[in-house]
Amino acid sequence: MNKLNHLPRSAASAAELASRFTDLHPALTPRQAEIESERCLYCYDAPCVEACPTGIDVPKFIRQIAYDNLNGAAKTILDANILGGSCARVCPTEILCERACVRNYDQEAEPVKIALLQRHAIDGMTFRRHPFERAPMTGKRIAVVGAGPAGLSCAHRLAMHGHDVVIFEAQAKPGGLNEYGIARYKLTDNYAQEEVAFLLSIGGIEIRYGQALGRGLELATLRREFDRVFLALGLQASRALALDESSHASATAATDYIRVLRQSADLTDLPVPASAIVIGAGNTAIDIAVQAKRLGSEEVTLVYRRGIEHMTATPHEQAIARDAGVRLVTYAQPERILLDNQGHVAGMRFTRTRLAADGRLEASDETLDIAAQAVFTAIGQAFDVEALSDMQAQTLARDSGRIRVNDAFRTSLPGVYAGGDCVNLGQDLTVEAVQHGKLAAEAIHFELMGKAEAA
Amino acid sequence: MMATNVSGIIDSTNDVDLSIDFAGIKAPNPFWLASAPPTDKAYNVERAFAAGWGGVVWKTLGEDPPAVNVSSRYSALYGRNRQVMGLNNIELITDRSLELNLREIERVKRNWPDRALIISLMVPCVEEAWRTILPLIEATGADGIELNLGCPHGMPERGMGAAVGQNPDLVEQVARWCKQYYSKPVIVKLTPNITDIRAPARAALRGGADAVSLINTINSITSLDLDRMVAHPIVGGRSTHGGYCGEAVKPIALNMVAEIGRDPATQGLPISGIGGISSWRDAAEFIALGAGSVQVCTAAMLHGFRIVEEMKDGLARWMGEHGYARIGDFSGRALANTTDWKYLDMNYVSIAHIDQDKCIQCGRCHIACEDTSHQAIAHYRLDDGTRRYEVKAADCVGCNLCQITCPVEGCIDMVAVETGRPYMNWTQDPRNPHREVQEPAAAM
Ligand SMILES: Cc1cc2nc3c(=O)[nH]c(=O)nc-3n(C[C@H](O)[C@H](O)[C@H](O)COP(=O)(O)OP(=O)(O)OC[C@H]3O[C@@H](n4cnc5c(N)ncnc54)[C@H](O)[C@@H]3O)c2cc1C
Ligand SMILES: Cc1cc2nc3c(=O)[nH]c(=O)nc-3n(C[C@H](O)[C@H](O)[C@H](O)COP(=O)(O)O)c2cc1C
Ligand code: SF4
Numbered sequence: 001m002n003k004l005n006h007l008p009r010s011a012a013s014a015a016e017l018a019s020r021f022t023d024l025h026p027a028l029t030p031r032q033a034e035i036e037s038e039r040c041l042y043c044y045d046a047p048c049v050e051a052c053p054t055g056i057d058v059p060k061f062i063r064q065i066a067y068d069n070l071n072g073a074a075k076t077i078l079d080a081n082i083l084g085g086s087c088a089r090v091c092p093t094e095i096l097c098e099r100a101c102v103r104n105y106d107q108e109a110e111p112v113k114i115a116l117l118q119r120h121a122i123d124g125m126t127f128r129r130h131p132f133e134r135a136p137m138t139g140k141r142i143a144v145v146g147a148g149p150a151g152l153s154c155a156h157r158l159a160m161h162g163h164d165v166v167i168f169e170a171q172a173k174p175g176g177l178n179e180y181g182i183a184r185y186k187l188t189d190n191y192a193q194e195e196v197a198f199l200l201s202i203g204g205i206e207i208r209y210g211q212a213l214g215r216g217l218e219l220a221t222l223r224r225e226f227d228r229v230f231l232a233l234g235l236q237a238s239r240a241l242a243l244d245e246s247s248h249a250s251a252t253a254a255t256d257y258i259r260v261l262r263q264s265a266d267l268t269d270l271p272v273p274a275s276a277i278v279i280g281a282g283n284t285a286i287d288i289a290v291q292a293k294r295l296g297s298e299e300v301t302l303v304y305r306r307g308i309e310h311m312t313a314t315p316h317e318q319a320i321a322r323d324a325g326v327r328l329v330t331y332a333q334p335e336r337i338l339l340d341n342q343g344h345v346a347g348m349r350f351t352r353t354r355l356a357a358d359g360r361l362e363a364s365d366e367t368l369d370i371a372a373q374a375v376f377t378a379i380g381q382a383f384d385v386e387a388l389s390d391m392q393a394q395t396l397a398r399d400s401g402r403i404r405v406n407d408a409f410r411t412s413l414p415g416v417y418a419g420g421d422c423v424n425l426g427q428d429l430t431v432e433a434v435q436h437g438k439l440a441a442e443a444i445h446f447e448l449m450g451k452a453e454a455a
Numbered sequence: 456m457m458a459t460n461v462s463g464i465i466d467s468t469n470d471v472d473l474s475i476d477f478a479g480i481k482a483p484n485p486f487w488l489a490s491a492p493p494t495d496k497a498y499n500v501e502r503a504f505a506a507g508w509g510g511v512v513w514k515t516l517g518e519d520p521p522a523v524n525v526s527s528r529y530s531a532l533y534g535r536n537r538q539v540m541g542l543n544n545i546e547l548i549t550d551r552s553l554e555l556n557l558r559e560i561e562r563v564k565r566n567w568p569d570r571a572l573i574i575s576l577m578v579p580c581v582e583e584a585w586r587t588i589l590p591l592i593e594a595t596g597a598d599g600i601e602l603n604l605g606c607p608h609g610m611p612e613r614g615m616g617a618a619v620g621q622n623p624d625l626v627e628q629v630a631r632w633c634k635q636y637y638s639k640p641v642i643v644k645l646t647p648n649i650t651d652i653r654a655p656a657r658a659a660l661r662g663g664a665d666a667v668s669l670i671n672t673i674n675s676i677t678s679l680d681l682d683r684m685v686a687h688p689i690v691g692g693r694s695t696h697g698g699y700c701g702e703a704v705k706p707i708a709l710n711m712v713a714e715i716g717r718d719p720a721t722q723g724l725p726i727s728g729i730g731g732i733s734s735w736r737d738a739a740e741f742i743a744l745g746a747g748s749v750q751v752c753t754a755a756m757l758h759g760f761r762i763v764e765e766m767k768d769g770l771a772r773w774m775g776e777h778g779y780a781r782i783g784d785f786s787g788r789a790l791a792n793t794t795d796w797k798y799l800d801m802n803y804v805s806i807a808h809i810d811q812d813k814c815i816q817c818g819r820c821h822i823a824c825e826d827t828s829h830q831a832i833a834h835y836r837l838d839d840g841t842r843r844y845e846v847k848a849a850d851c852v853g854c855n856l857c858q859i860t861c862p863v864e865g866c867i868d869m870v871a872v873e874t875g876r877p878y879m880n881w882t883q884d885p886r887n888p889h890r891e892v893q894e895p896a897a898a899m
Contacts, residue, residue, distance in 0.1 A: 038535045041862050044818030045834065045842060066535065102815040107863060 004252060004374055006344055007271035010296045017267035020294040021184045023089075024320070025116060033120040037066040039112050043102055048114060051100035053431045054081035054438065058097060062117055074125035077118055078132070082156045082438075083149055085195050086178050087431045088119035090186050092283070094316040096431070130201045135162035140448050143168065143226040145213050145387075148176020149430045150420025151232035152199055153437030154444075159204035161445045166226070167205065170212035176234055178430065180259045183287040185294070214387040223392070223415055228444045231403060231411070231418035232437060235428070236384035241279065241377055247337040250345050254278065254288035254378035261291060273374035275299035277348050278326075279334055280378030281311040286321045288376045293324040300326045301370055305333035305353050306361060332368050333361075337375055347371040383422060399424040409440035417444060471771045472781050475509070477748045478640045478666040478725040480598045482571035484509035485738065485782055486763050489729050489750035490575035490601060490644075493760070495549065497559035501566065506760035507767060510571025512668075512750060515548035515603040516556050516592075517577050518584065522547035530677045530687030532703060541703030542753045543677040545688060545695055548577050548603065553591070561595040571748075573642065577603040580619050582632050589636040599640035601668055602629060604655075620646035620671075623658035630662025642727060645669040645711075647704075652711040653718045660724050667715065668727035668750065670708045672698025701753035705731030709744060716745030716790045733762070735769030742782060743789040801884050802876040805853040805869045807831070807846045813866035816842040820857035820867060828856050 010017055028036060040062040048058040056077055064073035077084035093099070093115045101111030125131075140163045144151045147169040155165040173179050178192040200207075211217050213233070222229045238253035264270055276297050278289045281304040289300045302321065304311060307330050311318065321328070332350035340346040352366035383401040388394060397404040397412035402424040409417045419425075419436030426432045473484040487510035488494050488503055495514040503511055524546055532541040549556060564572045574597045578584040592600060604620030619625045626643060633641045643659035645652060647670040656667050674696050676686045686694035708730025715721050728746030732738055733754035741749050754762055779785045809820070809832075821844050824832045831850035835843040846857075858867040882891040 035536060041817045041819065043816075044822035046818070047816070047842070050840075102817045105815040107813075107815070 003250060003345070004257075004271040004273065006342075007273050007373055009268050009270065010272045012268070012296060014266050014268050017295065021188065021267070021291075023188055024183075024185045025089075027123060028113070028116050028120050030120075030124075033065060033117060036113050036117055037062050039103065040066070040117075041102060047100035047102065048097040048112075052080075052097045053426070053429070054084075054087070054435045056080040056084065056097075056118070058114055061121060062112070062114070065117055065121055070121055070124040071127060071131075073121035074127075075131050077121055080438075081431065081434050082153055082199055083178075083195060083430065083434045084118055085122040085198075086149070086182075086187055086192065087434065088115045088122060089191070090178075090182050090430050091115055092314050092316065092429070094314050130198075130203075132156075132160050132202055134160055134202060134204060137164075138162040138448070140164070140227045141166065141225075142228045142230065142444060143222040144230045144232060145217075145222070146170075146176065146232035146234060146420070146422075147174035147196070147207055148232055148234050148420060148433065149178060150234075150422075150433035150437040150440075151176070151230065152196060153434040154230050154232065154419065154441045155205045155437075156199050156202055157438050157441030158444065159202050161441070161449075163204070163227075163445070163448070165205045167207040168211040168213065168217060168222075169207055169209050170215075172209050174207055174209075176232075176433075180262055181255055182262075182430075183258070183291060184262050185291070212387070214389040214393065218390040219388075219393040219413075219416070220390065223413075227415070227448060229416045230409075230437075230440055230444065231416065231422060232420045232433070233384070233387050233403075233418075233422040234433075235381035235402075235421045236387070237382040238377065239380040239382050241334055241379065243334060244336055246339065247334075250337045250339060251279075251375045251377045254280070254284050254376045255381070257376060258284075258288060258291065261295075267295065270295060272296050273372065275372045276301070276374045276376060277370055277372040278302045278376045278378060280304070280380075281306070281313060282378065282380065283313050283317050284381075285378035286313045286317045286326075288378055289321055289326040290324040292376070293326060299372070300324075301329055301372070302326055303329045303332050303334070303348075303350060303370070305331065307331065307355075329368075329370070333363065335367065338369065345372065345374055348375055381421070381428070408443040409436060410443070470780055471774045473509075473767060473771055473774075475748055475782050477571070477727065478599070478642065480510070480571050480573065480640055481569075482509035482748065483569055484767055485742065485746075485748040486766055487511060487571060487573075487727070487748055487750045488755060488760075489752040490515050490603065491752040491756070492546070493752065493755045496551065496556075497563050500559075500563050500572075503755075503760045503763075504563075504567045504570050507763045508570070508760065510573065510598075510748070512573045512575050512601050513556070513560060513597075515575040515577050516553055516588075517548045518579070518588065519553050521550050521552055524550050525690045527688040527690050530697070531701075532677045539701060539753075539757055541675070541677065541699050542701040542756070543675045543688075543697040543699050544672070545690075545697040548575075553588075557591055557595055560597055564596045564598075571599075572597045573599045573601050575601045575603050575644070580625055580629060585629065585632040586636050589633065593637055593639070597639075599642060599665075600633065600637060601642040601644050602633065602664075603644050603671070604629065604646060620644075620655060621649050623654045626655045627658040627662035630659050630664040634663040640665040642666040642668050644671055644729075646671045647673050647707060647711060647730075652714050653721065656715045656718070656724065657720045660721055664724075666725035666727060666747075667721075668729055669711055669715070670704065670730045672700045673704055673707065675699030700730065701757075702731045702733055705737060709740060712741060712746055713744045713790065713793050716787060717793060735766045735773065738766060738770055739773060739785075740789075742786050744793065745787040745790055747782070747786055797881040799880060800878045801881060802874055802879045804872040804874050806848050806851040806872055807853070807855075807857050808868045808870045809844060809846055809857075810866050810868070811843070813863050814844060815863055815866075816844070817862060818842060818844065819860045819862065820844055823856050823860045828852075828854055832857060 042059045046059045061073040061076040097114045098111040104111050142158050142165050144155050144167045147167045158165050174196045175192040238255050272295045276292050278285050289302050292300050331353045333353050335349045335351050338347040350368045352364045353361050356362045403418040405418050405423045409419050411418050417440045419440045420433035421428045475485045490512040494511045500511050528546050530543045531539045534540045641664050643664045645655050659667050679686050712728050725747045727748045728741030729750040732749050732751045738749045821832045821834045829850050829852050831847045833845045861867045881887050
């Protein structure tokens, strides 16, 4: 971030900037929710339920909304997904529940707005106390490492089953990427913290902040002091471009900028490049490009070495970028970052690429220079190996960098489980992380109690 | 008047004439407003005529002093998208003085000579009351009277309305007095709050009535305020049952109209159909079951008088497309096909057919049939993860439930199966221990 400090601050007022980061999809009004809920056909064997990674009983909660039972609807959602509130805001529903909705068929081609209804129920719930009861205390203690969606979901489910949980979190705040990574216009205001506070109100969960595994905290200690350990470390490293040393030093990881953006109380403090280049083709690339635009960057160019059809960002996300006025350049691969005489970023040189007959990407001798004051890289997150640097942690079996687990979320070390982005299962989505945490908790509970009964 | 011109154009282009002669009462079209708030006073009625209604039945008149109404009067049954399915009211007859109403009626009839203007009446069940009021009614120049013997709330407690309508002898008696003291057509409005609607209709005919109209409202409680533990509408902290009308009552009204239409004892008695009529199609259905005119209340109360434009236009176009030049051409046409259950063809077989191209895989047909009918729709998961629903022809009894719950129109059809077996009704069916005839094919 220091490399951007020479850039000007936004000319817009703090209030004006804040207003540009309000909800991407505003909440439904009660009347809209009523009308939308009536559209649900209450399918049997509903495809949306299957398409939701956490298996929320969508027809059931929508029917509860339709019949004016918001607390019932909220409970149905939270039963399956304790972070149903943030999932309703961040899930790429166009590839999940809403894609499966039967109302997509020709006659209407318009799915029920499941996520907005989900948000309506969670935002409208009025429980007098936490809606989940804890089972009688088991006396078992479980260590969870990481207070992101996976860790929190696991902790809540364990607490519900009567176990006591201690979460070790490296940062000063809980929430993981909900707090530090999701686009500011998707999770607005202080929602991530409010949701965590609600989750913790079940009781039995203690969070210790500033405690990082691999930096002072050892896996062996956790295994010794707790009955089970759940690792929910996420992906803390940003992949870097394979370029020369100075280019490497001049690029900014999109996630770093977003972290600062999400944490600033006053957006006028942020350095804002008048023009920016974003390298990448996934949702993070779209997020940084759109947020730069909203901060006031005039020219934001997203550059991808392949074609639009190869981008991992969903068409819905691509449309958000187009609507924000982001320029898209395809078939160009980074060569080096161009600096001005003060050593600040002035632009970037790309090599034109094309698809060879065999489908492989090949470079041409044509180059392309794009002027820009900042280059953001969003080419993926990677597992931060430092977390597993102590003696025992080093022995954990891994798959392409991430922690290997079986389908009960067990790692190669007895008593150690893992889930969320740090394991190699499914897609890196908040809702998947929630599901991992929930299932891992069930597996831990089953194992602990099965053994307890046998004893 | 603009409205007449509009219907004039439609009539000529389609060779359709919507005008009617109902028991001697002439009207440019069969759409009348029922006796209720829309016909409460000259202001509303003149607006209704300007909008194109063929006639009105003036809000029920009674003896002075006029009735007094409470505040908070209506409540509703809502559909899933806040459409009003049914309306409930606890209003009484007119709350304005007799004199004021009569003067207005006289003036309106003079201004709108081509429209049917009928006066609804409710006075105590004594001859003197009718003999006194009918000459005043006659003097207005109105085209006829409708006897309100069917208001289900408030008035019965005063010995009027439904109390009279529920007693066929009184119905006959009142009709006779009216024919005695009034020279123009007498219509008896029937209450549906009775077991067999044919009894009061026969009584009306015996008393000399020229026609019947039905239905008036049905005793009802639509909903409760569960916090306050009181039904709607709430008057202070209390409520009372009201009269139900609107779309939800149409099926009840249609059946009652058909019952009278099919009854040999009342053959040919003109019927003015009322109850839930909201569209030209509803009107056509009442007419097909024997109505000669139709009356509308709730639909107008919810949307205003302008709805008549589409009612007239739609009916005229439909008639034109089906070669019906006049209302009489199809009035009662569906009666012959409306019969008793025992005359239905036991040999007729239809089974559900799902159009797989239209199916959206919601599974509603499957779960409906599986849980509550005949387990005749199979649920398959295909290799690509999609669902497929198929009718098991051998198990389908042709009940129509799947077709009814299917959200896609035209996706499930009930297809007639050729069995090669002749018509055989229950009176002929060998499975009937009480059958009347032994040889199925012989009788019909
Ligand atoms: C920029 C960006 C945008 C995204 N947008 C979306 C989106 O719109 N929708 C969507 O569904 N998904 C999105 N994702 C993905 C989603 O955020 C993740 O899949 C999800 O947060 C994974 O949850 P997790 O709990 O596994 O990891 P994280 O959320 O990363 O949480 C891990 C937690 O562990 C802590 N931790 C890490 N290492 C240690 C350690 N050694 N010791 C102690 N604590 C540690 C971290 O501080 C953090 O709190 C986005 C991701 C990024 C990067
Ligand atoms: C508020 C209200 C008041 C009514 N008052 C009368 C009345 O005074 N006399 C009468 O004969 N019918 C009265 N009715 C019944 C209607 O004339 C009509 O028979 C009934 O509403 C069914 O028709 P619909 O379904 O089109 O409303 C009233 C109905 C309503 C809704
Ligand atoms: S959690 Fe996400 S995928 Fe599941 S139903 Fe809610 S919005 Fe859809």
